[in-house]
Amino acid sequence: ENTRRPLMAGNWKMNLSHREANKLVQDLAFRLNEKQLAEVEVVVLPAFTSIRTVQSAIDGDKFLIGFGAQDISQHTSGAYTGEVSGAMLAGLGCTYAVVGHSERRAYHNEDDALVNAKVKAALANAITPILCVGEGLDIREAGTHVAYTLAQLDGGLAGLNAEQAKKVVIAYEPVWAIGTGKTATPEDAQEVIGAIRVRLGELYDAEVAGAIRILYGGSVKASNAAGIMAKPDIDGALVGGASLDAEEFAGICRFN
Numbered sequence: 001e002n003t004r005r006p007l008m009a010g011n012w013k014m015n016l017s018h019r020e021a022n023k024l025v026q027d028l029a030f031r032l033n034e035k036q037l038a039e040v041e042v043v044v045l046p047a048f049t050s051i052r053t054v055q056s057a058i059d060g061d062k063f064l065i066g067f068g069a070q071d072i073s074q075h076t077s078g079a080y081t082g083e084v085s086g087a088m089l090a091g092l093g094c095t096y097a098v099v100g101h102s103e104r105r106a107y108h109n110e111d112d113a114l115v116n117a118k119v120k121a122a123l124a125n126a127i128t129p130i131l132c133v134g135e136g137l138d139i140r141e142a143g144t145h146v147a148y149t150l151a152q153l154d155g156g157l158a159g160l161n162a163e164q165a166k167k168v169v170i171a172y173e174p175v176w177a178i179g180t181g182k183t184a185t186p187e188d189a190q191e192v193i194g195a196i197r198v199r200l201g202e203l204y205d206a207e208v209a210g211a212i213r214i215l216y217g218g219s220v221k222a223s224n225a226a227g228i229m230a231k232p233d234i235d236g237a238l239v240g241g242a243s244l245d246a247e248e249f250a251g252i253c254r255f256n
């Protein structure tokens with residue numbers, strides 16, 4: 001009944017020179033065979049400066065690993081110094097872009113309206129947005145994490161029709177679990193991710209809700225991936241720190 005293909009996405013953040021990125025993606029490809037890559041979709045998200053390098057490194061490889069960007073401009077083109085457009089990313093072969101990561105929400109004041117505009121910019125360029133949502137520790141301790149996260153979901157998807165929504169990947173990343181070594185328990189992750197899927201059914205319909213992939217992110221490692229992936233509504237992981245180690249990330253990709 002669940003036909004969603006698992007997705008493991010490695011967010012390299014602001015790490016790796018283009019030479020190091022070249023080595024890491026080759027080391028990763030070396031560790032994953034054709035069967036594994038047919039079962040699980042594997043994507044890496046380098047810094048902008050390494051996207052071209054990663055494209056070249058895996059171009060023509062029979063075991064294709066996907067790649068994308070960690071952010072995308074909401075603008076199409078023009079006088080936006082420092083921004084990178086969806087068309088530029090699509091032109092390099094990016095098929096994914098992270099949108100609304102908690103680090104961008106926190107350090108670059110990205111709000112739901114901007115995140116929504118970036119989701120639309122990605123879709124307009126046939127790039128799959130990985131829409132990140134999730135609560136901070138204060139919200140978790142107040143017990144309002146489900147409502148908080150669903151409000152971010154509503155904001156990020158605002159104005160999208162069912163066909164567009166189906167092309168989005170959602171990543172639930174509780175901020176208190178990111179880079180802290182404090183993984184949410186599989187039960188904690190399933191609670192919110194299950195609620196996200198129910199909400200998708202309300203916003204659209206059961207078919208759309210059943211088609212959209214929802215990832216968990218926050219201190220995922222090879223040793224905890226299987227437990228997380230065993231939950232019915234969790235379709236993959238967005239991985240930060242552990243994606244910088246080829247063996248560890250390959251272990252996550254081979255979770256079962």
Ligand code: PEP
Binds near residue numbers: 011173238239240241
């Ligand atoms: C992330 O930032 O998307 C993330 C999940 O980081 P980490 O795996 O390092 O917690």
